[in-house]
Amino acid sequence: MTKPKIATVWFEACSGCHMSFLDLDETLVDILSKVQLTVSPITDFKDYDFPEVDVGIVEGGIGNTEHKEIAEKLRKHCRILVAWGDCAVFGGINTLRNGIPKEEVLRYGFIETESTINGVMPIHKELPALLDKVLPLHEVVPVDVYLPGCPPSPEVIAYGLTEILEGRIPVLPADMIHFD
Ligand code: SF4
Numbered sequence: 150m151t152k153p154k155i156a157t158v159w160f161e162a163c164s165g166c167h168m169s170f171l172d173l174d175e176t177l178v179d180i181l182s183k184v185q186l187t188v189s190p191i192t193d194f195k196d197y198d199f200p201e202v203d204v205g206i207v208e209g210g211i212g213n214t215e216h217k218e219i220a221e222k223l224r225k226h227c228r229i230l231v232a233w234g235d236c237a238v239f240g241g242i243n244t245l246r247n248g249i250p251k252e253e254v255l256r257y258g259f260i261e262t263e264s265t266i267n268g269v270m271p272i273h274k275e276l277p278a279l280l281d282k283v284l285p286l287h288e289v290v291p292v293d294v295y296l297p298g299c300p301p302s303p304e305v306i307a308y309g310l311t312e313i314l315e316g317r318i319p320v321l322p323a324d325m326i327h328f329d
Contacts, residue, residue: 153203153314157189157233158223160216161243161283162209166234167191169300176307183314199226204313206231210243211284215277224290229313232286233306235299242299243283251279294319297326 159167167190171177187202188194197219199205205227211217224230235241246254260268286292296309296319305325312319 152183152185154185154187154200155189155204155206156187156199156202156223156227157191157206157208158197158219159190160207160209160220160237161212162234162236162241164190164208165300166208166236169234169298169303170306173303173307176303180307180310180314197222199223202227204229204231204310206233207237207286208233210236210240211280211286211289212243213277213279217280217289220286220289229293229318230286230290231294231296231309231313232292233296234301235297237286238295238297240283240285247282251281255279296321 157167157170171191173180184204186192187200188196199222205223207220207223207230209216211220232238236243240247255270259265259270262268294309294313296305298305301309302325305321308321308325309319
């Protein structure tokens with residue numbers, strides 16, 4: 150039987166959501182035995198001309214033109230798109246820059262910090278441009294499943310993926326969307 154294919158990407162993120170996935174311990178072995186992991190930071194396979202996949206998983210907010218382009222490509226190539234973690238669901242901590250003009254953010258980051266000596270603004274045609282604001286995934290493409298948390302706990306990830314693999318759109322029980 151063909152295994153469902155999964156692709157995962159991270160955008161403006163800290164990688165903590167993927168680390169939480171790895172924290173599934175033995176459940177990770179069980180889940181990975183049921184799926185085929187394609188493009189993912191975990192496989193380090195970076196062909197963003199995605200194969201057709203059953204599930205696309207996004208960690209991180211959409212902060213630049215490359216993130217937007219990859220999110221749109223993944224949406225086109227997946228059946229179910231998952232916003233994974235608060236950065237993908239809400240924009241997360243990255244949205245702290247949203248009240249500041251992006252030119253000012255770049256100038257401060259690359260030239261004006263106390264630790265910067267002879268700072269220069271990186272300008273190259275291959276560098277993606279910052280968007281004016283960091284956006285949650287659903288403001289760029291339609292999303293099917295939301296798994297919030299910073300990061301979502303391994304239990305939330307296991308529940309969400311298991312529900313999807315069994316053909317259901319996961320609805321998190323109340324105790325999984327309560328954060329202490
Ligand atoms: S939701 Fe939290 S853990 Fe996940 S990428 Fe954002 S900051 Fe990191």
